[in-house]
Amino acid sequence: MALVVTAGFAPLDEQDHARSFYGQHVDWRPCLSPEELAEAEPVEGDPDWRARLECGTVTVPVDHGDPGGATIETAVVRHPAQGPADQYRGSLVFNFGGPGRAGVARFESGPLALSRRVRDSFDLVSFDPRGVGESAGFTCPAWDAMERPLEEVAAADAVDHDLLRDLERAARRFRWSCEEEVGTDFLANMGTVNVVRDLDLIRDALGDERLSYVGFSYGTYIGALYAEMFPENTRALVLDGALQTQRGVIADGVEQGQGAQTAWESFVSYCLDRAPECPFTGAEEAPSEAEALLTGLDAEPVVVRGHSVGRPEMLALLRDSLKTERQWESVARLLARLGPGERDPFVQAYLGSHVTRRDDSGATESAFTAVQCADHTRPGDVHAFQEGARRAAKVSPFFGGDEVWSFLPCASWPDTELAPGDLSALLAPPILVVGTRHDPxxxxxxxxxxxxxxxxxxxxxxxGGGHTAYTGGRPCVDGVVDAYLLDGVVPADGASCPGEL
Structure with a gap:
């Protein structure tokens, strides 16, 4: 039986009560103390970036339909505009995707790859969405409960009754641990419809009459929904790496698998045609040759910093690495050197950086699942996920059906307010959607x-390839997006930039 969700937005009278949260002003302060700045690793491009960062909070209700209830202090970060006053255009708000990516931490990691004119004209702003980072971020204690069953699924020829039972138990254990950590009410209000309401409060607290915004990946859904809910408060929206808005969680997983397969095949073509090192002898041979490498890892995992990197970890790394086109040469070199007896220091260094990036996986996975389950329609029958995983494995032979199975906790998720997927934003100003042809x-x-x-x-x-295009060091793409953000110049219908590889 499918879970019941409440469609639509909060009634107007409830929205009126929530007006009490408007009129805030952010009390900006330095993000890092002099001692923290002295101890921080230097960053390339702009050594004073971190010193200029300012942090603050905006108060939002946990439940926008109950503004008298519990509240969250939403963390925001700002890099002030660097140009003269006559160039100033207000704030440019970024969301870096996920769900589960923290904007404050991203700003503190180093400067954004933006043109001088954009940095001169806008206060660059980001925020930690509810349940993420410093905005009441949390980690479900059993966030990794699905890992072992998913590994067993990947190794099995078929999902039998016992394995299906293990998957369902692990999914329920994940969900129960989330409820124990933050409560059912908080999980029920993790959806993007509430993130968008928070974003409008942030816009108001920044002092901007209308929102200028760049959303990557999941951030595109935030932006599209904002245009639907608050068209009168919208100035310019860049939606880069668009999320689908009209399908359920299973169809979402199937189509993401198809995208990953397309990107993998593009990578194989690059590897064979242009990579300095490549382990494949041909496009038709690549699947079996890649499988042999994974089988070798099953037999002899690579141990890096106390972590074992076997087949599941390598598949996750490959899928993640396909998102950044400029990593493809290094990925090809990694695969070429993965054979037994060929694991040189480069392999250790590359895998070591991946292990380091996984240190915050618990919080990221918890927020990711909570938002995905809150946003999507989802069946309550495990067999529907099983059928979806079969479809995903058919369209994505290399990556299989893991993407669908990973959403299984959604089958028993608490009821949520589900934002409409049929968005049109009829009253919004011109919006720029950026798509990458071979996005994984x-x-x-x-x-x-x-x-x-x-x-x-x-x-x-x-x-070209990779996940999202703006701020990726591609002058053609950046020039088009900058012209839109700065001057409202919309590219011609059908306009494109050539791939780099």
């Missing part, structure tokens, strides 16, 4: 669909 995480077709959905949207295409 958000398939290009999703960018096409979102641009068709939103009445005022224009689709701009990067004809």
């Amino acid at each position: 995480a958000t398939p290009y077709v999703w960018a096409e669909e979102l641009a068709d959905q939103l009445a005022t949207a224009t689709l701009f295409t990067y004809e």
Whole structure:
């Protein structure tokens, strides 16, 4: 039986009560103390970036329909505009995707790859969405409960009754641990519809009449929904790496698998044609040759910093690495040196950086699952997920059905307010959707669909690979997006930039 969700937005009278949260002002302060700045690792490009960062909070209700109830202090971060006053255009708010990515930590990690004119004209702003980072972030104690059953699924020829039972038990254990950690009410209000309401409070607290915004990946859904809910408060929205808005959690997993497979095949072509080192002898041979490498890791995992990197970890690394086109040369070199007896220091260094990046996996996985389950329609029958995983494995032979199975905790998730997926944003100003042709995480077709959905949207295409395109060091892409953000210049319908590789 499917879970019941409440469709639509909060009634107008409840929204009126929530007006009490408008009119705030952020009390900005330095993000890092002089001692922290002295101890921080230097960053390339702008050594004074961290010293300029300012942090603060905006108070938001946990339940926007109950503004008299519990509240959250939402963490915000700002890098002040560097240009003269006559260039100033207000704030430019960034969301870096996920769900589960913290904007404050991203700013503190180093400067954004933006043009001088953008940095001169805007206060660059980001925030930690509810349940993430410093905005009441949490980690479900059993966040990794699905890992072992998913490894068993990957190794099995078929999912039998016992394995299906183990998957369902692990999914329920994950969900129960989340409820024990933060409570059912908090989980029920983790959805993007509430993140968007928070974002409008942030816009108001920043002193901007209208929002200028760049959303990557999941951040595109935040932006699209903002245009639907608050069109009168919208100035410019860049939606890069579009998320789909109209399908359930299983279809989402199947199509993400298809996108990953397309990106993998593009990587194989690059590896064979242009990579200095490549382990494959041909496109037809690549699947079996890659499988042999994974089988070798099953037999002899690579141990890095006390962590064992076997088949599951390598598949996760490959899927993640496909998101950044400029990593493809290094990935090809890694695979070429993974054979027994060929694991040189480069292999250790590359895998070591991956292990380091996984240190915050618990918090990221918890927020990711909570938002995905809150946002999507989801069946309550485990067999529906089993069928979805079969479909995913068919369209993505290399990566299989893990993406679908990972959403199994959603089958028993608490009831949530489900935002409408059929967005049109009829009253919004021009919106720019950016799609990457061989995106492994958000398939290009999703960018096409979102641009068709939103009445005022224009689709701009990067004809290469990787996940998202803006701020990736691509002058062609950055120039088009900058012109839109700064001067409202929308590219011609069908405009594109060539791929780099």
